[in-house]
Amino acid sequence: MYPAALGTLRIPMLLKKRLQKELLALQSDPPPGMKLNEKSVQNTITQWIVDMEGAPGTLYEGEKFQLLFKFSSRYPFDSPQVMFTGDNVPVHPHIYSNGHICLSILTEDWSPALSVQSVCLSIISMLSSCKEKRWPPDNSFYVRTCNKNPKKTKWWYHGEFKKTTKKHNLNTSEIHVNPPQISNRFSGEFLIV
Numbered sequence: 088m089y090p091a092a093l094g095t096l097r098i099p100m101l102l103k104k105r106l107q108k109e110l111l112a113l114q115s116d117p118p119p120g121m122k123l124n125e126k127s128v129q130n131t132i133t134q135w136i137v138d139m140e141g142a143p144g145t146l147y148e149g150e151k152f153q154l155l156f157k158f159s160s161r162y163p164f165d166s167p168q169v170m171f172t173g174d175n176v177p178v179h180p181h182i183y184s185n186g187h188i189c190l191s192i193l194t195e196d197w198s199p200a201l202s203v204q205s206v207c208l209s210i211i212s213m214l215s216s217c218k219e220k221r222w223p224p225d226n227s228f229y230v231r232t233c234n235k236n237p238k239k240t241k242w243w244y245h246g247e248f249k250k251t252t253k254k255h256n257l258n259t260s261e262i263h264v265n266p267p268q269i270s271n272r273f274s275g276e277f278l279i280v
Contacts, residue, residue, distance in 0.1 A: 098133065098160065105163050106132045109203045113137070118207040124153070133158045136172070137207060145215045152177055154210065155186075156203060166197035168238050169206055178220040181213060185230045187237040189223070194242055 110132065113123045120140040127136035135156040141147025152175055157168040171177065171186035181189040192201060192209055223229070233240055 102158065102160060102162055103132065106158060110135075113203055113207075116204075118204055118211060120211065121207050135203070137203075139207075139210075141177075142211060142215050146217050146220055147177055147214050150177070151175060154207070156206075163199040163201075166193050166201075166238070167203070167206070168236055169193050169210075170237050177214060178222060179214060179217055180219070180221055180223055182223075183226050183229055183233075184222055185233070187229075187233065187240065189242050191242070194238065194240075 110123070110128065113121075113135075117123065120142055122138050124136040124138050127134065137154040137156065139152045139154055141150040141152070152171055153173040155168075155170050155172040159165050159168075169190075170188060171182060176182065176184055176186050178184075183189075188210065190209060190213065192198075192206065
């Protein structure tokens with residue numbers, strides 16, 4: 088493993104054991120098209136880079152990406168911060184050009200039963216099922232106004248909006264919001280809090 092990196096950190100024992108276990112799992116049995124960037128864990132166990140290649144037969148076939156995982160001292164009870172990093176961020180309706188990913192398991196649907204591998208598999212699945220390469224409609228606004236940490240964003244998932252309008256018998260064509268108000272509160276996929 089990386090004894091120098093693990094021995095010098097003062098991190099909670101539960102976190103250290105969990106990350107060691109997940110690190111070994113990612114090294115020995117990585118998800119398809121993914122590989123731990125070994126250099127990223129030489130100095131710290133709480134920040135990893137996972138190299139990723141687009142799956143064959145998808146819009147991202149052969150493209151190379153990097154995912155950054157940052158683990159807080161509350162991991163696994165708190166989700167890791169996960170985002171695309173580097174020069175190549177996938178153009179996708181749920182990925183912003185700054186690398187932030189709109190994926191519910193990274194926020195409110197996180198469970199300590201999930202792992203780095205399950206997050207990686209969800210991201211692979213999200214990319215593989217994409218039918219059209221495009222940024223989210225609110226990409227420019229979000230990138231200009233968001234926090235550097237995607238976990239500080241209150242994501243507004245499209246499915247939730249549809250459920251809410253149906254539950255309250257609202258006709259979405261009758262919902263009118265002043266553009267200045269909407270730009271200060273939410274724009275499609277996120278809510279600034």
